[in-house]
Amino acid sequence: MTESANNEDLVMVQTYEIEAGNFTLAGEAASNIKKLLRQLGIDAKIVRKVSIAAYEAELNMVIHSLGGIMRLEITPKEIVLKARDDGPGIEDIELAMQEGYSTATELARELGFGAGMGLPNIKRCSDKLHLQSKLGQGTYLEARFFL
Amino acid sequence: MKIRTIKELLDARLIAGEDFLDNEVLYACGSDLMSDVLAFVKEQTVLLTGLNNPQVIRTAEMLDVSAIVFVRGKTPSPEIIQMALERDIVLLSTDHTLFEACGKLYEGGLRGR
Numbered sequence: 001m002t003e004s005a006n007n008e009d010l011v012m013v014q015t016y017e018i019e020a021g022n023f024t025l026a027g028e029a030a031s032n033i034k035k036l037l038r039q040l041g042i043d044a045k046i047v048r049k050v051s052i053a054a055y056e057a058e059l060n061m062v063i064h065s066l067g068g069i070m071r072l073e074i075t076p077k078e079i080v081l082k083a084r085d086d087g088p089g090i091e092d093i094e095l096a097m098q099e100g101y102s103t104a105t106e107l108a109r110e111l112g113f114g115a116g117m118g119l120p121n122i123k124r125c126s127d128k129l130h131l132q133s134k135l136g137q138g139t140y141l142e143a144r145f146f147l
Numbered sequence: 148m149k150i151r152t153i154k155e156l157l158d159a160r161l162i163a164g165e166d167f168l169d170n171e172v173l174y175a176c177g178s179d180l181m182s183d184v185l186a187f188v189k190e191q192t193v194l195l196t197g198l199n200n201p202q203v204i205r206t207a208e209m210l211d212v213s214a215i216v217f218v219r220g221k222t223p224s225p226e227i228i229q230m231a232l233e234r235d236i237v238l239l240s241t242d243h244t245l246f247e248a249c250g251k252l253y254e255g256g257l258r259g260r
């Protein structure tokens with residue numbers, strides 16, 4: 001299901017390693033993505049949407065996963081955000097996509113997260129969202145933003 | 148409303164961002180739930196919160212929030228202040244509660260959306 005951007009169109013690719021459970025670093029990747037998109041002169045509204053989605057995806061990897069890789073692809077037509085983690089996976093994707101559903105830890109809640117708003121927010125911010133997951137294997141999220 | 152006016156209405160202390168006190172904010176949001184803030188807040192907003200951790204600054208950064216008011220006298224750590232300085236985000240601290248601080252800004256004419 002991985003729709004990769006056409007290689008000839010690819011202007012830029014960046015990858016970011018996301019560490020599970022590290023709340024101090026959480027947001028560093030999204031922050032770098034935001035800076036990069038700004039430097040490239042991308043429209044501020046789109047920068048904001050990609051940044052919010054990247055931050056939510058990064059937080060989900062920090063809070064819920066065993067860690068993984070976030071990848072940003074930029075082409076003349078679109079920005080693609082790909083987040084792949086090493087597990088534990090999501091049992092029921094439909095349920096996870098519902099506002100208010102959360103299995104977040106107490107620590108995440110103390111920091112102000114865990115309201116079950118992240119995935120719906122990524123869907124709202126992006127033009128196209130693909131989410132696939134398998135228990136025991138991991139989760140793959142792909143969000144597209146048309147330029 | 149100018150951030151300077153917010154500071155005055157809330158008898159707030161300036162912690163970071165003196166250069167941006169004359170910037171305008173259009174909306175305000177009071178919340179301790181960053182999940183909600185991420186889903187609803189627009190740009191050029193002042194965020195009032197009782198939370199005091201680096202993720203508050205991160206959240207503000209992603210949303211292009213111009214100013215953060217820490218309520219009930221909370222003072223952020225030097226690390227948090229440094230993060231705000233690097234991102235041109237104004238930090239204020241007020242002794243008022245979240246409820247009272249929001250009320251004062253509403254009275255002053257600021258709205259949520």
Ligand SMILES: Nc1ncnc2c1ncn2[C@@H]1O[C@H](COP(=O)(O)OP(=O)(O)OP(=O)(O)O)[C@@H](O)[C@H]1O
Nearest residue numbers: 060064096102103104113114115116117118119182
């Ligand atoms: N990368 C992931 N790995 C495993 N489970 C995940 C992952 N991302 C999301 N989930 C599951 O989906 C649920 C809903 O995610 P969502 O981002 O909408 O809310 P949340 O992270 O719990 O809270 P919020 O995003 O509001 O802080 C999570 O509570 C978790 O159970």
Ligand SMILES: [Mg+2]
Nearest residue numbers: 059060118119
């Ligand atoms: Mg989330």
